[in-house]
Amino acid sequence: MTFSGATTKDESYPHPNGDAPGGAKNAPRYARFPLHDRSRRPLHVIVVGAGPSGIATLIKLRELPHVTLQCFEKNPEVGGTWFETRYPGAACDVASHAYQYTFDEKKDWTRHFSPAEEIGQYFKDVAKRHDIYPLITFGSTVVGARWDEVTGRWRVQVSASDGRERVAEADLIVNAGGILNDWKWPEIEGLQDFKGVLMHTAAWDDSVDMNGRSVAVIGSGASSIQVVPSVQPQASKVDVYVRSPTYILPTVGFGVESSIFNEQYSSVDIDRFTIDPEFYRTFRKSIEQQMNENFAASIKGSTAQADGRAWAEKMMRGAIKSPELQEKLIPSWELNCRRLTPSLPYLNAVQQPNVDVVRTGIRRITGNGVETEDGQLREADVLVCATGFNTSFSSRFEIVGPEAYLGLAVAGLPNYFTIMGPNCPIANGSLIPCIEASINYIAQAIVKIQRDQIKSLEVKQSVQDAFNDYVQEVHKDLVWQGSCQSWYKDRETGRITAVWPGSSIHFMEMIETPRWEDYEMSYTNTNPFWFMGNGISQRETKKEDLTFYLGETKA
Missing domain, CATH: 3.50.50.60 (FAD/NAD(P)-binding domain)
Incomplete structure (x- = not known):
């Protein structure tokens, strides 16, 4: 399939919500709204996949005002890997109390390493509690996507399990398809x-x-x-x-x-986890402390x-x-x-x-x-x-290669973000907090696109190249560049494609605040300061205190 963009550029002047007014040549060159009333621009986001990353993405991005969400999931249920993994003995090799969201804890895990069925049920329960099922279209695989330079939107091709195809449009794509979801036969003769x-x-x-x-x-x-x-x-x-x-x-x-x-937790253990928040917090922190310390x-x-x-x-x-x-x-x-x-x-x-x-x-x-x-x-x-998955970081619609920027963005793909992309912190410490941090980064990007009336936000190729040079240089001192064979590195080049060049904590600190200077930006208007509005502040519009900078007076 193809993944490409049109070359025609739109020179018309958009309405305050970012839509073009039919290309009128005499349209105003500034927005007819106050400076700080910028979050009302509606944006539509397509999320690919309803596994652990996709579920958290839907929950967190739904909190953003004037952002609508649509998720396409190839399976008939949420959970991703934990819906698909059904072989006998299947379990997570990460402690269950660490393999869960920080915002929705399960304290009654039956074992330290829980079976796949229990993990899958956890993600179903989270999806139900947060009421995200209405946002998900099941049995639908994203097979292609095309960026339209004129409209500044993605046209996403979706194939349903019954063979029907449809095209959905979005201002932004979040690929939460994961890594371990595309299994492969080993390349063995016969x-x-x-x-x-x-x-x-x-x-x-x-x-x-x-x-x-x-x-x-x-x-x-x-x-x-x-x-x-x-x-x-x-x-x-x-x-x-x-x-x-x-x-x-x-x-x-x-x-x-x-x-x-891996014996079962006793009822006494589970009861204490449930009724003693401080004890449970100490217990969970001790697990994740050891996981994060292991990076040394x-x-x-x-x-x-x-x-x-x-x-x-x-x-x-x-x-x-x-x-x-x-x-x-x-x-x-x-x-x-x-x-x-x-x-x-x-x-x-x-x-x-x-x-x-x-x-x-x-x-x-x-x-x-x-x-x-x-x-x-x-x-x-x-x-x-038992030969694993295709971990080339090529999604099912073949748009991500083995290189990205911070494991989150890809040069050449505007308004596109991926969770757990190339060089993500898959083996560097506690993982779920890194997923949540990635979503927070994407949320900041969405707000910037929305408030600054940005048409396209795309990481610079030169920046991505420099980042990947840095990644490979640091990995010379890390064990993933060692003498073993693993899916963490490209078999032909030896380059590390899967692992972050540092600890999970290092990753979270690095992406806490986006470096907007690393991105190319185009705007919905030919004048990038159009978003400043008509020179009137929100305070003036709402007839609020115009001497707020002096503090409040006693009534």
Whole structure:
């Protein structure tokens, strides 16, 4: 599909609300309203996606006056990844009490790492409480968008699940489509030739019976780590193909210490969370404090990196009894180079007699199983691809490449913002507050467009280039530029495309106040000072105190 803009420019003079009055040549060159009555300009915003980012965007942007919202969601329900993720054992590897909004807390999570169903229900409940369902059109995928230079609006092409297409217009687009929503098959020769059951963790088939069957699981990321413990007790044999190992911790940590991995919170715990706000605030802050402190271990050569790596290796060696298996599963690179995942169940499962961890590379898939590079064929009845998602940062309507500005804006795309775009803080500390901070940044942009009668707001290409040069330079000192293979970096260039060059706190501080000098702006009128109005203030219009600067007098 295409994503482009028209080249014809509008030279007419707009009405105070920003609409053009038919191109009248004798139209006034200034607005017929007082200086400070600028927020009444109506703006329409299209939000793409109703996952965690989209839900928060709708809730927060709805607070802006004279802003209308419309959201298109490809699924039949809100939740994004947490609606789609249904494989057995699916859960969040971030503490539940930290994986929630700051403005709508759930204090009765059942576990420290809650299952996908519970997380999905949380986002549904938030959407219901804030009454945003009427703003969402479900079963609708945005497949294209075109910027109209004449009208200063986006024309957005939407494809419904029933095959019908429509075009919607907006003054601004917020792409909240997320990262982990476009799953992919691994690029392995012969994959589609497999005669058994072929499935992906992101498109799990609950009807498949694993009992007594030989199962091959390809992948070593979070989905593999979560699905293997569920499949292992049922299958007669499980082969786990690990191209690149990752650090897997046998403990929970982050404010919870227990001899039972991820045990349920007791009713006493939940009651105290609910009835004692100060206790709960301290508990949640302790979790997020540890999450944010962990960034220190992401600096190459730091004491925190050395200590953290030694600790993680010690923990894994203590949980894995076989020296051979230790050799296969304990990484030889920097801690945090790949995502750190807690899972004692996985470490237990791979040590069972019916499980083999295969580190030899895969040559091809045959009709009967997996052939490795040493020529060995390992037969399988079920082939599970736990190989993740397309994380190229190309949205489903192909407009975002691997580079952006602050993970929020993209050169060449006016009045367009993305949440969790390229080089976002996906692995740098607490994530949800960063999403909320991103929305606050976008809200400031909307208000500026509205109040200053801006037609288009677009980050400068030179600024975006300079920012990305900075990103790659800083990453030379961070572990994501390490020796591991991960989806955080481009396989061909080695450039870090997914991770912010700093901590989550650094990200939030950086975007707290927009640098408007980094943007090109065009206005709804040929004179950019048109918005100043007719020289009369709001105070004069409302016949208020015109000596306000002297303070109030006693009645």
